[in-house]
Amino acid sequence: MKRIGMLTSGGDCQALNATMRGVVKGLYGAFDEVEIYGFLEGYKGLMYGNYKKLHADDFSGILTKGGTILGSSRQPFKLMREPDANGLDKVKAMKDTYKKLKLDCLVVLGGNGSQKTANLLSEEGLNVIGLPKTIDNDLWGTDMTFGFQSAVDIATDAIDCIHTTAASHGRVFIVEIMGHKVGWITLHAGIAGGADIILIPEIPYDIKNVCKALDKRAEQGKRFSIIAVAEGAISKEVAELPKKERKKLLANPKYPSVAYEIADQIKQYGGQEVRVTVPGHTQRGGSPCPYDRVLSSRFGAKAAELIKKEKFGELVVLKNNEVTSIPLSESAGKLKYVSPKDSIVKNVRMLGISFGDE
Numbered sequence: 001m002k003r004i005g006m007l008t009s010g011g012d013c014q015a016l017n018a019t020m021r022g023v024v025k026g027l028y029g030a031f032d033e034v035e036i037y038g039f040l041e042g043y044k045g046l047m048y049g050n051y052k053k054l055h056a057d058d059f060s061g062i063l064t065k066g067g068t069i070l071g072s073s074r075q076p077f078k079l080m081r082e083p084d085a086n087g088l089d090k091v092k093a094m095k096d097t098y099k100k101l102k103l104d105c106l107v108v109l110g111g112n113g114s115q116k117t118a119n120l121l122s123e124e125g126l127n128v129i130g131l132p133k134t135i136d137n138d139l140w141g142t143d144m145t146f147g148f149q150s151a152v153d154i155a156t157d158a159i160d161c162i163h164t165t166a167a168s169h170g171r172v173f174i175v176e177i178m179g180h181k182v183g184w185i186t187l188h189a190g191i192a193g194g195a196d197i198i199l200i201p202e203i204p205y206d207i208k209n210v211c212k213a214l215d216k217r218a219e220q221g222k223r224f225s226i227i228a229v230a231e232g233a234i235s236k237e238v239a240e241l242p243k244k245e246r247k248k249l250l251a252n253p254k255y256p257s258v259a260y261e262i263a264d265q266i267k268q269y270g271g272q273e274v275r276v277t278v279p280g281h282t283q284r285g286g287s288p289c290p291y292d293r294v295l296s297s298r299f300g301a302k303a304a305e306l307i308k309k310e311k312f313g314e315l316v317v318l319k320n321n322e323v324t325s326i327p328l329s330e331s332a333g334k335l336k337y338v339s340p341k342d343s344i345v346k347n348v349r350m351l352g353i354s355f356g357d358e
């Protein structure tokens with residue numbers, strides 16, 4: 001009898017259920033008898049012993065269902081070693097639940113912070129397997145996280161819809177796309193949606209260059225322009241501030257978000273009519289796209305294989321189109337940023353799309 005615990009942690013995304021289904025299908029194939037325990041609302045469920053025993057039926061019909069049947073929550077990973085409001089030792093509590101249920105393995109579906117905690121639990125002696133979730137695609141060590149392609153589809157749809165109305169009215173449209181620290185979704189959706197300007201956190205912009213790019217399009221007779229901006233995009237001016245000052249400034253924003261700030265600056269620069277669209281959490285919602293259904297099913301199968309082989313402390317990843325795994329410790333605490341040297345960035349520049357940096 002194998003007893004496997006599973007939890008979904010951090011911001012949700014479209015293919016969490018599809019991935020859990022993949023894990024469970026793999027486990028049912030790999031072992032004669034399996035008991036699955038689902039922890040509710042991420043690590044909270046493991047900490048406070050909130051879980052439910054799941055059966056094959058629970059995983060039926062969920063390949064296409066967005067969200068997570070277990071619920072999720074954000075538990076600041078930096079505070080995992082700090083006691084909770086009632087003085088509870090969180091790490092000890094999680095280990096106790098694991099031991100009480102006599103688990104053979106804990107499967108963690110989560111992004112960067114969640115996998116850091118997964119690594120912590122692995123170092124504490126639990127058998128843990130991580131599965132790389134996040135729409136942001138910023139988990140270090142995998143070429144692709146599940147959820148990313150679905151989010152890119154939605155963000156691209158948003159840009160597509162904006163295109164027609166922007167063209168009718170001859171306006172500048174700013175579409176703000178998710179990604180506080182990294183610009184992967186904005187970069188991909190920006191290319192796929194034919195944006196004219198792409199602004200991402202990794203390449204700070206100068207508003208003068210953004211306006212110059214808009215002028216250039218107007219001079220070419222283009223009646224409209226689309227700017228795809230990541231929610232975490234920053235200007236060169238802000239990027240150059242000392243870290244403390246930058247943090248202070250970003251903590252007290254003058255505008256609801258960066259798109260509104262840029263819109264105001266473009267208006268002040270003169271001329272063009274500007275509108276802002278923020279698809280927001282729609283990017284995390286709805287059904288997973290076919291790519292994600294395939295990826296998450298493969299990831300799930302790999303997790304089951306690792307459990308069968310008793311190869312624990314691993315993060316399932318995609319490398320050069322192969323589903324494989326790396327030690328959790330290798331990925332823990334590192335983000336996968338867009339590098340200005342990446343070939344995709346060079347391709348974008350060749351296409352005449354501006355990053356607002358030059």
Ligand code: F6P
Pocket residue numbers: 011111134135136178179180231284
């Ligand atoms: O990490 C996924 C993500 O959607 C980011 O792209 C976004 O910045 C953040 O979560 C939003 O977080 P929340 O759902 O807590 O508002």
